[in-house]
Amino acid sequence: MMGGIDGPVEREVELEAPPEDVWDELTDAERLGAWLGAAVDLAVEPGGTGTVSFPGGEMRRARVVDVEEGRRVSFLWWPVAPAVGRPTHVTITIEPTGAGSRVRVREAPSARARAAA
Amino acid sequence: MTARGARVDAVFAALSDPTRRSVLGHLADRESASATELAAGLPVSRQAVVKHLQTLGHAGLVTPTREGREVRYSLTPAPLDDAVGWMADVGAQWDRRLERLRRQVGTRKR
Numbered sequence: 001m002m003g004g005i006d007g008p009v010e011r012e013v014e015l016e017a018p019p020e021d022v023w024d025e026l027t028d029a030e031r032l033g034a035w036l037g038a039a040v041d042l043a044v045e046p047g048g049t050g051t052v053s054f055p056g057g058e059m060r061r062a063r064v065v066d067v068e069e070g071r072r073v074s075f076l077w078w079p080v081a082p083a084v085g086r087p088t089h090v091t092i093t094i095e096p097t098g099a100g101s102r103v104r105v106r107e108a109p110s111a112r113a114r115a116a117a
Numbered sequence: 118m119t120a121r122g123a124r125v126d127a128v129f130a131a132l133s134d135p136t137r138r139s140v141l142g143h144l145a146d147r148e149s150a151s152a153t154e155l156a157a158g159l160p161v162s163r164q165a166v167v168k169h170l171q172t173l174g175h176a177g178l179v180t181p182t183r184e185g186r187e188v189r190y191s192l193t194p195a196p197l198d199d200a201v202g203w204m205a206d207v208g209a210q211w212d213r214r215l216e217r218l219r220r221q222v223g224t225r226k227r
Contacts, residue, residue, distance in 0.1 A: 009207045013215035017222045035218040058209040103209050109126040
């Protein structure tokens with residue numbers, strides 16, 4: 001069985017803050033929720049599970065797959081309300097740039113996720 | 118949404134294999150083709166092509182039609198629109214989130 005294409009959706013943003021300052025925005029549930037636009041109840045550590053609740057009633061469950069301190073977080077999430085949906089795999093990476101850092105997000109349907117969920 | 122999600126997953130899984138992408142490329146050039154005709158233009162066996170056609174069929178990207186003793190396959194690209202739509206929606210969501218992140222980091226710094 002082949003995996004999904006690596007990241008059919010890929011977006012990035014340039015930030016003026018260095019990676020160590022940006023890291024908290026990914027790993028502190030409250031800060032993460034503030035920019036995701038959702039209430040995040042999730043321990044951002046390998047194997048951590050929790051929920052991401054969007055305004056309007058959409059809720060997703062999430063499971064942290066991988067954390068590389070200061071550099072990368074990846075998690076699976078899948079809708080559970082109003083309807084159950086298929087999991088996708090999100091990878092967020094931070095890399096240093098001359099002016100600060102670059103945050104890159106990839107989101108892809110994941111065959112491995114389907115098998116695991 | 119769930120049905121669309123499942124279709125989109127199947128499309129991406131189907132497109133993840135280079136041979137299947139070649140099969141789609143061959144089918145895009147003609148109205149229809151049999152597995153035998155497709156195998157003639159590819160470095161894989163007819164049996165392998167049949168298996169790939171099943172995966173593409175599951176994703177709705179090809180449609181088999183029986184003509185006499187032969188099954189002919191044609192490209193049905195509509196599911197690609199679902200996949201493109203999904204990418205546009207999810208991409209727009211991340212654009213908004215990353216813009217919020219940019220503002221949030223800027224605010225914290227000051």
